[in-house]
Amino acid sequence: MRPSNITALIAILLILGGYLYLTSMPVPPPKEDPQLFVWLIEMEEIQHIVINLPREGKSQSFIKEEDRSWHFDDAERSPVDMQRWGGGIPLLLSGPSTNRLISANTSEEKLIEFGLMEPLMEVTLTLENDEVLAIKVGDNTPNSTNHYVQAPGSTDVALVDYTWYNEIARLVREPPYISTPD
Numbered sequence: 325m326r327p328s329n330i331t332a333l334i335a336i337l338l339i340l341g342g343y344l345y346l347t348s349m350p351v352p353p354p355k356e357d358p359q360l361f362v363w364l365i366e367m368e369e370i371q372h373i374v375i376n377l378p379r380e381g382k383s384q385s386f387i388k389e390e391d392r393s394w395h396f397d398d399a400e401r402s403p404v405d406m407q408r409w410g411g412g413i414p415l416l417l418s419g420p421s422t423n424r425l426i427s428a429n430t431s432e433e434k435l436i437e438f439g440l441m442e443p444l445m446e447v448t449l450t451l452e453n454d455e456v457l458a459i460k461v462g463d464n465t466p467n468s469t470n471h472y473v474q475a476p477g478s479t480d481v482a483l484v485d486y487t488w489y490n491e492i493a494r495l496v497r498e499p500p501y502i503s504t505p506d
Contacts, residue, residue, distance in 0.1 A: 362473050362482045363457060364419035365449070372397065372450035373417060375496050379444055384496040396499070408500035416491060417449060422482040426472065430479045438472035438481055439463030445493060461489055 374397075376383040385397035386404065394409055396402040427434055435441050439462030447459040461484075462472035470483035 360422050360425070360482070361419040362422050362484060363459070363476050365451065365457070367411070367414035367418035369451045369453070370414050370417060370449055371452045372448075373413075374446075374448040375492060376446040376448075377444065377493060377496050378442065378446060380496075382496045384499055386495075396501075403502060405500040405502045413492075413495065416488060417447065420473070420484045420488045422473075422484055423470070425480060425482050427481045428479075430474075430481050434481070435462075435474070435479070438474075440472060440474045440481065443474075444471070445489065447492065461492075 371388050373386040374383065375385075386394055387397040387401070388394055389401070394404045394413075396404065426438075430438075430440075432441070440460050443460040443462050445461035447457075447461070449457040449459070451457070457476040459476050460474040462474070462481075464471055464486065465483065469486055471486060471489045472481050473484045474481055
């Protein structure tokens, strides 16, 4: 074999090796934006939950007892059905994630447009340190996949998934009472 052929083969092998090396390198995962929350608290800090559906004229209230179990805030302190309640409800209320902030320092006109001046839902969370978070949930977005939510203590408006709203509203529409066998 001629030296020029050997040199050409070595060059081809080096190019092929370099190509394989570069194409087989792991691709770093795309940088993810940090998760955004409308509000964020520790679920263990929630002491009292009041959920109002003003447009329906319905409400429900729940309280955490000293043994850390959840009950209806009624005269009997009726326990909630743990199959429905689980740890999920306090977790949902500790801070829903959001895809984006729709409006910061939102004007009253925009709050009306988003259905937040006469909200679908009002959630009041009282924490163990007596701090109170008042949350307003407004109308569906035009594509019905999200609801407008006003962040507690501000006029910032974000979007939360419609399933979050449905699950919290269900606590009022279908209260999680323990069912008794017939």
